Amino acid sequence: MNSILEIQNITKQYGDFTALNGVSLSVPEGVVYGLLGPNGAGKTSLIRIINQITMPDSGSVLINGEKLAQKHISQIGYMPEERGLYKSMKVGEQCLYLAQLKGMTKAEAKKQLDYWFEKFGITSWWNKKIQELSKGMAQKVQFIVTVLHKPKLLIFDEPFSGFDPVNANLIKDEIIQLSKEGSSIIFSTHRMESVEEMCDHIALIHKSNKLIEGKIDEVKRQFRTHKFKVGVISQDVESLMYQLTQKYKVANTSFKSLNKDLQLEIDLNGNTSNDLLQLLMQKGMVTHFEENVPTINDIFIQSVS
Amino acid sequence: MSKLNLIIRREFIAKVRNKSFIIMTFLSPLLFVGMGVFIGFLANMNKDTKTKIGILDTENVLLSQFENDKEYVYYNLNALDFKTAKDSAESGLDGLLYVPKTADVQELKAKVIYVSEDSPSIEFISEVENKIDALLTNDSLVKLGFDYKKIEQAQVDASLKLEKFSGEESLKGINEIKVAIGGACGYLIMMFIIIYGNFVMRSVIEEKTSRIIEIIISSVKPFQLMMGKIIGNSLAGILQFVIWALVGGILFFVVTNYFGLQMGASSAVTGDMAVNVPTDGMQKLQMYLLEIAQLPLGTLFASLLIYFIGGYFLYSSFYAAIGAAVDSETDSQQFLLPIIMPLMLGVYIGFFTVINDPHGTVATIFSFIPLTSPIVMLMRIPFGVPIWQLILSIAILYASFGLVVWMAAKIYRIGILMHGKKPTWKELCKWLKY
Numbered sequence: 228m229n230s231i232l233e234i235q236n237i238t239k240q241y242g243d244f245t246a247l248n249g250v251s252l253s254v255p256e257g258v259v260y261g262l263l264g265p266n267g268a269g270k271t272s273l274i275r276i277i278n279q280i281t282m283p284d285s286g287s288v289l290i291n292g293e294k295l296a297q298k299h300i301s302q303i304g305y306m307p308e309e310r311g312l313y314k315s316m317k318v319g320e321q322c323l324y325l326a327q328l329k330g331m332t333k334a335e336a337k338k339q340l341d342y343w344f345e346k347f348g349i350t351s352w353w354n355k356k357i358q359e360l361s362k363g364m365a366q367k368v369q370f371i372v373t374v375l376h377k378p379k380l381l382i383f384d385e386p387f388s389g390f391d392p393v394n395a396n397l398i399k400d401e402i403i404q405l406s407k408e409g410s411s412i413i414f415s416t417h418r419m420e421s422v423e424e425m426c427d428h429i430a431l432i433h434k435s436n437k438l439i440e441g442k443i444d445e446v447k448r449q450f451r452t453h454k455f456k457v458g459v460i461s462q463d464v465e466s467l468m469y470q471l472t473q474k475y476k477v478a479n480t481s482f483k484s485l486n487k488d489l490q491l492e493i494d495l496n497g498n499t500s501n502d503l504l505q506l507l508m509q510k511g512m513v514t515h516f517e518e519n520v521p522t523i524n525d526i527f528i529q530s531v532s
Numbered sequence: 533m534s535k536l537n538l539i540i541r542r543e544f545i546a547k548v549r550n551k552s553f554i555i556m557t558f559l560s561p562l563l564f565v566g567m568g569v570f571i572g573f574l575a576n577m578n579k580d581t582k583t584k585i586g587i588l589d590t591e592n593v594l595l596s597q598f599e600n601d602k603e604y605v606y607y608n609l610n611a612l613d614f615k616t617a618k619d620s621a622e623s624g625l626d627g628l629l630y631v632p633k634t635a636d637v638q639e640l641k642a643k644v645i646y647v648s649e650d651s652p653s654i655e656f657i658s659e660v661e662n663k664i665d666a667l668l669t670n671d672s673l674v675k676l677g678f679d680y681k682k683i684e685q686a687q688v689d690a691s692l693k694l695e696k697f698s699g700e701e702s703l704k705g706i707n708e709i710k711v712a713i714g715g716a717c718g719y720l721i722m723m724f725i726i727i728y729g730n731f732v733m734r735s736v737i738e739e740k741t742s743r744i745i746e747i748i749i750s751s752v753k754p755f756q757l758m759m760g761k762i763i764g765n766s767l768a769g770i771l772q773f774v775i776w777a778l779v780g781g782i783l784f785f786v787v788t789n790y791f792g793l794q795m796g797a798s799s800a801v802t803g804d805m806a807v808n809v810p811t812d813g814m815q816k817l818q819m820y821l822l823e824i825a826q827l828p829l830g831t832l833f834a835s836l837l838i839y840f841i842g843g844y845f846l847y848s849s850f851y852a853a854i855g856a857a858v859d860s861e862t863d864s865q866q867f868l869l870p871i872i873m874p875l876m877l878g879v880y881i882g883f884f885t886v887i888n889d890p891h892g893t894v895a896t897i898f899s900f901i902p903l904t905s906p907i908v909m910l911m912r913i914p915f916g917v918p919i920w921q922l923i924l925s926i927a928i929l930y931a932s933f934g935l936v937v938w939m940a941a942k943i944y945r946i947g948i949l950m951h952g953k954k955p956t957w958k959e960l961c962k963w964l965k966y
Contacts, residue, residue, distance in 0.1 A: 305750045
């Protein structure tokens with residue numbers, strides 16, 4: 228798989244503060260890529276470098292194998308965390324202006340704008356000023372401006388912060404659609420769980436360093452604990468517990484269930500899940516059997532500590 | 533269209549469409565001319581109320597010399613004694629001039645009294661004093677055996693004829709005109725820099741606080757954005773200036789024509805004296821116009837443009853950097869002071885030193901320093917400046933503009949992405965090194 232974006236050993240310092248410390252990443256073409264990490268980890272610094280807002284102190288950025296240059300601006304769409312538009316400028320004019328800055332011709336921009344305004348049902352806003360719009364309305368305009376020039380690479384910094392649920396969903400759907408149409412998408416967020424479902428790839432950044440990178444299921448496999456949540460209804464709990472503790476590490480746990488069952492967390496301890504299931508079935512009725520898949524948050528906490 | 537062009541156009545349109553810009557542009561000349569008319573009207577109104585003055589001069593020493601005119605009406609109170617004259621003057625007149633009876637007219641030197649409630653105008657005092665002076669001088673001359681009439685005949689009023697090496701005759705008042713023209717140009721530049729520099733700063737702050745800045749600079753270089761802002765705003769300023777000049781010129785023409793006719797009509801009534809004055813005045817005016825035409829007007833206007841662009845760009849870069857460094861206009865005060873100071877200094881130096889000695893050391897030095905040269909040099913140009921000085925000064929100005937833009941761009945680049953904290957001078961210097 229080709230990489231649309233290749234980040235090689237980037238270092239960026241602000242005075243004494245190191246924002247990025249030799250970070251390398253590779254974003255495959257056509258994926259939804261989650262750039263995860265707590266506040267202040269260096270995500271925004273990295274994104275600003277990709278957008279050529281700031282320059283790295285060392286290291287290089289490749290877009291489609293080419294060294295990052297001015298001409299790539301038109302291939303990137305960026306929605307920053309701190310969003311804003313010219314308040315006293317009319318919606319239509321503003322969109323045209325921003326699109327032209329991205330290198331579109333006026334006619335082309337107008338055509339695309341008509342499409343998106345139609346799609347979002349906001350054609351009547353064309354001559355309104357941004358300050359006359361509600362925050363949610365402005366967010367739609369902001370999204371359109373980001374994707375208008377059909378960039379190959381879309382970068383969303385904290386995309387859902389500040390969006391109301393309706394708009395957030397709308398935009399989520401649009402992003403998935405864009406991804407299907409072939410755009411590569413980078414999400415940056417500190418709320419790890421929020422984009423977990425959407426991302427194919429993730430990278431975890433912490434304190435200016437990259438901790439983990441890879442396909443999300445591979446990363447999860449790497450961090451799997453081989454623990455299972457088990458629910459069982461047994462007549463002979465004592466014997467069951469005895470036999471379980473012989474072979475496995477067993478702990479109490481709780482989860483929602485319709486049955487009055489015994490709820491356990493069992494570490495396979497080198498055995499197979501079939502072994503465990505067989506044992507449970509011998510001693511009672513299995514009501515619940517589920518592997519503990521680590522969340523990104525779990526993985527993050529585990530790799531930081 | 534190039535990105536810089538796009539930015540310039542947006543800034544220009546945003547500025548020109550602004551309501552306050554439109555109001556300022558069309559209202560200012562009206563206000564200006566209106567003020568002039570109002571002041572003229574007030575001055576005229578003042579002249580309509582005449583000052584009534586009683587004169588008690590039983591010996592008729594000075595009485596005959598006071599004749600009623602537009603401003604003053606004199607009443608002969610010789611029938612009364614001093615006390616009654618004073619009382620009646622207090623109740624019905626504005627003042628009383630009392631010339632006491634003296635054995636020797638020379639005693640009047642310090643004895644003439646003017647009694648009034650309000651202090652008389654300086655003009656009036658000197659007029660009366662002049663009359664007493666003349667009277668007493670003539671009297672002394674007669675006593676010393678001179679015939680003052682012959683002395684009067686013998687008196688000569690010489691005037692120094694001013695010429696240039698090129699042979700053209702110059703007028704004495706022309707220096708004042710030169711100062712006025714140079715001063716107007718310098719002052720114009722200062723006002724323009726302050727007003728439009730502020731516009732640039734506000735526009736930067738607006739982009740910062742509305743948070744659109746990050747979107748813009750992901751499409752264009754911060755330097756392009758900054759330059760686009762500076763140029764766009766300056767074009768709006770030039771447009772405003774041209775409109776002012778046109779509207780002001782038309783209004784001025786209309787108003788002076790209207791008042792000129794009125795004045796002509798009133799002078800015709802006053803009598804034959806008035807007939808000579810305008811023609812004489814017209815001749816003078818024509819000479820002045822000729823003289824002004826001989827000033828290095830071409831150089832002056834070319835320089836006005838060159839210094840205007842250089843000076844405005846130089847200062848606007850400062851303003852842009854400050855706008856980028858702060859979060860709100862109130863925070864900008866601390867940084868603005870050091871910028872306005874050299875501008876004020878330029879104007880003061882212009883008005884105090886250039887007038888006295890246009891080519892003196894102080895004036896020359898400050899016409900090279902880029903922060904003051906746009907103002908000081910423009911004030912010097914009407915007096916004739918060696919071409920090498922002009923070229924050197926412009927070269928320094930534009931070179932330092934390059935340097936300042938480079939510095940400002942660095943501060944700008946960092947500042948626009950900084951939020952929340954008001955930076956110190958020390959931090960600004962640190963940003964230069966990033």
